[in-house]
Amino acid sequence: DVKVTQSSRYLVKRTGEKVFLECVQDMDHENMFWYRQDPGLGLRLIYFSYDVKMKEKGDIPEGYSVSREKKERFSLILESASTNQTSMYLCASSFRDRGGGGYTFGSGTRLTVV
Amino acid sequence: QKEVEQNSGPLSVPEGAIASLNCTYSDRGSQSFFWYRQYSGKSPELIMSIYSNGDKEDGRFTAQLNKASQYVSLLIRDSQPSDSATYLCAVNRIKAAGNKLTFGGGTRVLVKP
Numbered sequence: 436d437v438k439v440t441q442s443s444r445y446l447v448k449r450t451g452e453k454v455f456l457e458c459v460q461d462m463d464h465e466n467m468f469w470y471r472q473d474p475g476l477g478l479r480l481i482y483f484s485y486d487v488k489m490k491e492k493g494d495i496p497e498g499y500s501v502s503r504e505k506k507e508r509f510s511l512i513l514e515s516a517s518t519n520q521t522s523m524y525l526c527a528s529s530f531r532d533r534g535g536g537g538y539t540f541g542s543g544t545r546l547t548v549v
Numbered sequence: 550q551k552e553v554e555q556n557s558g559p560l561s562v563p564e565g566a567i568a569s570l571n572c573t574y575s576d577r578g579s580q581s582f583f584w585y586r587q588y589s590g591k592s593p594e595l596i597m598s599i600y601s602n603g604d605k606e607d608g609r610f611t612a613q614l615n616k617a618s619q620y621v622s623l624l625i626r627d628s629q630p631s632d633s634a635t636y637l638c639a640v641n642r643i644k645a646a647g648n649k650l651t652f653g654g655g656t657r658v659l660v661k662p
Binding site for chain 1: 581583585593594598639643653654655
């Protein structure tokens with residue numbers, strides 16, 4: 436069963452901590468994405484990557500960075516966690532060029548920063 | 550104007566009725582269109598994709614696309630309480646480097662027994 440796996444379902448971190456969210460996909464997708472989802476604000480793109488070591492900023496990259504050292508893995512890093520980064524974080528992946536196919540999402544990580 | 554617009558709802562539908570969800574988009578270059586279902590606290594799940602004008606049916610779901618009018622719709626026939634969820638519309642303008650979807654805010658659907 437093909438899937439996108441996020442390392443943690445729930446996380447609680449303290450303000451100022453460096454936080455790593457990991458995402459792994461087994462579908463040989465070129466594209467990987469990180470979104471956050473908040474009530475009333477919908478899905479907001481943080482960063483995406485269309486190839487190993489490639490990254491592009493999304494709509495809300497401030498306070499975040501990413502790493503893609505291998506095709507199957509895309510990491511989101513919160514350099515210094517703040518309470519306004521409390522959110523549901525969703526990883527997704529897709530093929531780059533095959534007719535513009537849809538995304539497959541991971542199950543999400545609900546992060547609480549206290 | 551938002552790139553992809555949906556009525557946030559809630560859309561209340563009696564069990565067994567047809568739920569009709571609409572989505573409009575602003576980019577005339579959009580080429581691929583998707584509907585995702587998201588249950589509360591869960592991640593979005595792809596339920597329909599449509600690429601050309603007209604209707605596409607899959608079980609109780611029908612997606613309709615009209616590129617001239619820039620809208621895409623989703624019909625859910627014989628609605629069941631298990632269809633209660635938020636439905637996200639997403640569109641894609643395929644670029645040379647990437648395949649990036651733009652999502653609407655979602656329509657919340659409530660199916661009442």
